[in-house]
Amino acid sequence: MNNTVKISIDNLTKIFYKKNNSVTAFQNVSLQIEEGEFVCLVGPSGCGKTTLLRILAGLELPSSGTFTIDSDSNDRPLQSMVFQEKGVIPWLTVEENVAFGLKMRHLPKEFVRKQTDYYLEKVGLKKFSKLYPKELSGGMKQRISIARAFANDPEILLMDEPFAALDEQNKFILQDELLSIWSETKKTVFFITHSIDEALLLSDRIVLMSAHPGEIIKEIKVPIPRPRTMEQVRANAEMAEQFITIWNHLQQEVQRSRR
Numbered sequence: 001m002n003n004t005v006k007i008s009i010d011n012l013t014k015i016f017y018k019k020n021n022s023v024t025a026f027q028n029v030s031l032q033i034e035e036g037e038f039v040c041l042v043g044p045s046g047c048g049k050t051t052l053l054r055i056l057a058g059l060e061l062p063s064s065g066t067f068t069i070d071s072d073s074n075d076r077p078l079q080s081m082v083f084q085e086k087g088v089i090p091w092l093t094v095e096e097n098v099a100f101g102l103k104m105r106h107l108p109k110e111f112v113r114k115q116t117d118y119y120l121e122k123v124g125l126k127k128f129s130k131l132y133p134k135e136l137s138g139g140m141k142q143r144i145s146i147a148r149a150f151a152n153d154p155e156i157l158l159m160d161e162p163f164a165a166l167d168e169q170n171k172f173i174l175q176d177e178l179l180s181i182w183s184e185t186k187k188t189v190f191f192i193t194h195s196i197d198e199a200l201l202l203s204d205r206i207v208l209m210s211a212h213p214g215e216i217i218k219e220i221k222v223p224i225p226r227p228r229t230m231e232q233v234r235a236n237a238e239m240a241e242q243f244i245t246i247w248n249h250l251q252q253e254v255q256r257s258r259r
């Protein structure tokens with residue numbers, strides 16, 4: 001990390017207005033994420049995590065407050081988003097899916113091919129490049145989404161529980177692959193997860209939110225050096241302590257929200 005602030009969120013609040021009532025998804029969220037930082041957002045269900053990410057992705061407007069994503073080039077997209085599911089276009093092949101964003105920007109054919117091949121190789125999908133998503137497993141589909149997101153070379157990556165629907169084995173493999181690509185590209189990543197292990201494995205910093213309406217109530221720097229493995233996360237005493245801190249926080253917040 002080089003201490004340049006890449007994402008700056010200032011006192012952001014989102015209220016959804018309905019006919020006779022309103023729902024505050026989250027409120028007074030302020031957060032700064034440095035260039036190249038990997039930050040995980042953890043909080044109880046319904047505390048506004050997805051809404052916050054959707055606002056950063058330009059898919060929703062905030063009710064109040066501001067945010068900025070630092071950009072040093074007009075040639076790159078501001079953000080790419082990876083969702084839990086539904087990230088792939090069913091009528092395009094694997095390679096067409098990965099190349100999609102690049103083609104939309106009318107980049108030179110040769111560049112698109114190289115960039116697509118590079119990331120297909122990185123996520124182990126090279127030999128499946130001519131297949132359609134329906135011919136692939138859930139893990140392979142998520143690999144397409146990750147390859148496409150990195151191939152787009154965005155300023156920041158927004159990831160909304162990308163591995164939540166996968167079985168544990170596949171999850172570990174994809175987490176490893178994501179870390180490997182991230183350490184190479186040093187993209188700024190803002191990542192939502194419900195998995196404490198996942199947050200501890202991936203993050204430089206974990207941001208904890210309160211129950212609905214969500215507010216940021218704690219930040220935790222993840223102490224173990226990189227590269228990391230899940231074995232280290234599970235064996236490291238400091239990490240075990242952090243796990244319990246986060247677990248206690250989530251339990252308290254869920255109980256509070258039910259009162």
Ligand SMILES: Nc1ncnc2c1ncn2[C@@H]1O[C@H](COP(=O)(O)OP(=O)(O)OP(=O)(O)O)[C@@H](O)[C@H]1O
Binds near residue numbers: 024026043048050052
């Ligand atoms: N389009 C919408 N219209 C009205 N209310 C919404 C809308 N989207 C989200 N909400 C409400 O905003 C709150 C936050 O939702 P959000 O999906 O952001 O939470 P979350 O923390 O991502 O939840 P989960 O962890 O379960 O995915 C919830 O109360 C939800 O019902």
